[in-house]
Amino acid sequence: MTTRSRNRITKLILALAMASAIAAPAVTLPQAAIAADSQIDKMRAKIAAFIGDKMEKLGGSRIVYKVDSDGMRESAVTDLRDEVYKTLRESKIAFSGLAIRDGGVEVKIADAKGREELKRKLASAAEGLPSHALAVTDTGDGLLKLKPTDAALAAGLHDLVDDSIAMIEQRLKDAGINLASVQPDGTDRIRIFLPGMMEPERVTAIFATKVKVSFRLVDLSMPAEQAQSGTPPAGSEVLLGFKDKRPYLVARDSALDGDDISYAGPAMSSSTNEPIVSFRFNGRGTRRFAHITEENIGKPFTIVLDGKVISAPVIREPITGGSGQISGNFTLEEANSVAMMVRAGALPGHLGLVDQQAVQPAAKP
Template identity: 80%
Template sequence: MTTPPRDRVTRLIVALAVTSAIMTSAIMTSAIVLPRAALAEDGQFDKMRARIAAFVADKMEKLGGSRIVYKVDTDGLRESVITDLRDDVYKTLREGKIAFSGLAIRDAGVEVKIADAKGREQLARKLASAAEGLPSHALTVTDGGDGLVRLAPTDAASAARLRDLVEDSIAMIEQRLKDAGINLTSVLPDGTDRIRIFIPGMMEPARVTAVFARKVKVSFRLIDVSMPAEQAQSGTPPTGTEVLPGFKDERHYLVAKDSALDGDDISYAGPGFASGTKDPIASFRFNGRGTRRFAHVTEENIGRPFAIVLDGKVISAPVIREPITGGSGQISGNFTLEEANSVAMLLRAGSLPGHLDLVEQQVVQPAAKP
């Protein structure tokens, strides 16, 4: 899962505006209107990040605060990447009607046996085409002899995936701190797989780490229409179901406890606008495995509503009108743009491979006055 550069720049523009407002009591309009593409290409992104970090460091020296370091789950990332690669290979083989056998994950890569040489060439060509322009998806394809093909991410692709995971984790941390009412922060990469957080004036780091003690839970579940949710709530709900509240409204929903899909099946999520109404929405896209599972679920349950559940609350409950085979969807719910962005961030957080490991937390005392 990759956070587009423009999204990263937008986050920093907002953060810089907030920081500037604190410094001067006025938002710097010139910072907000800088072209996003130019920011990403000429190093402005890193310059703004450094500027925010310098301001927060100055506040830390004067006020003291919390210093927290997390490590991203590199093992979970590797497992996720290889699993997705296997699923992509399977999908490509099936769609191309290429005969194969022995598809398996082995030694940090994927192996498959394809007797036909043209089939092997077709697989390599399609995977290369899909990875074009995506450095994090580059592959090495090795001929193992006797029809055996071995595929594995390149070292450069693995490094790019790790950078993407760190950036996505930073986005999630920033959003969840904001949701917790903690706004003046500096969240930066620390080496290749760690993230450093400075929070001026916060002398209780445990309050912050509690925010990340659990992973955001995202699930897609079918809604049970055998009885009203209110009746199930006041009585005995059907076996295998539970009643959950809505994300924004007072409505309750009777949903299946088992998930048809979960956050690990999401490869991308971001805010946007509905094409017809221009209302803010959160859009998402599934990985190969999620696309197949979602297609199967929607094909088998046409006419039934299903719930998109985020941390135990139903954020949307659309009715399945037809099989959804494209692997993408939209979530609407009378959101403001900020709420749509928050939902998208949390969807991305729910799909981050693994978890964040707490490496260090400490209270930094303010510098002694001369």
């Protein structure tokens, strides 16, 4: 299940554990969420059984990856700091000393009402999102200490594994590999079985590099066709479109990249009823995108995925809400694929290869 689908069906009431060390009440998953996870587990079990039978008959490759759980934790704390900063600025709460320390975030707010307002808004933002649960300590001297709970980090790790599995499945499909089983293995590992494929290194090469997502401004100093046939200006390069294959002259430096994205998923445009990709920035990305769009109204920018331009909209107005859409005459399948790759570019860290081996078919009796 993807992060968004779980968030949509999992409406949890999150408690902020205060300095008095009152334990947050146990949170129970709604029946809809439990049923959905159960269905996915059953489907995975059926696929695993089918692929296991094929592996026994044909042999194949067994590959094990480990997700970057440390990177996930660091990303969670960084996102928390960005969210705190954004909330403080939007609410005009005076503060000082905002910093990451000891696996959490600290901020000094002299005004007691300001501290209460921050806690209330963070609690409201976290409602329904198990990976956003916080423990908040008010030391009484104006210092607030905020830290993701162990349950939140576990939920975040679960989401990371799910998103990594979805990304692996999509990239295998894009490579023409359809007979495969991609399953969770413990809390932070992913196991892949590929019947009939006796060279696992061919598959691991697909995941050797992280998907690259970038947002780049278009260079209008010369036509892209001229730059393609000649020499592009310094600091720019020519990239081709994802579908139309037309040339685009874009800045080499990224204004934003995958690390600035917190979510991407397929959607339908309310105005054209066509498949699109909806995305959302984290706190840092929201601020950077707002600044870029404010400074470049009327200019085009590109969204680049693994060296291909998937969209090149014109900035019509400042975009300060932290979310946007990617359109490109996509089919629904293409929108889902692009969203998956954008989300893969936002995954913290790389997949770490734990083991790869060729498995011989079982000996015939």
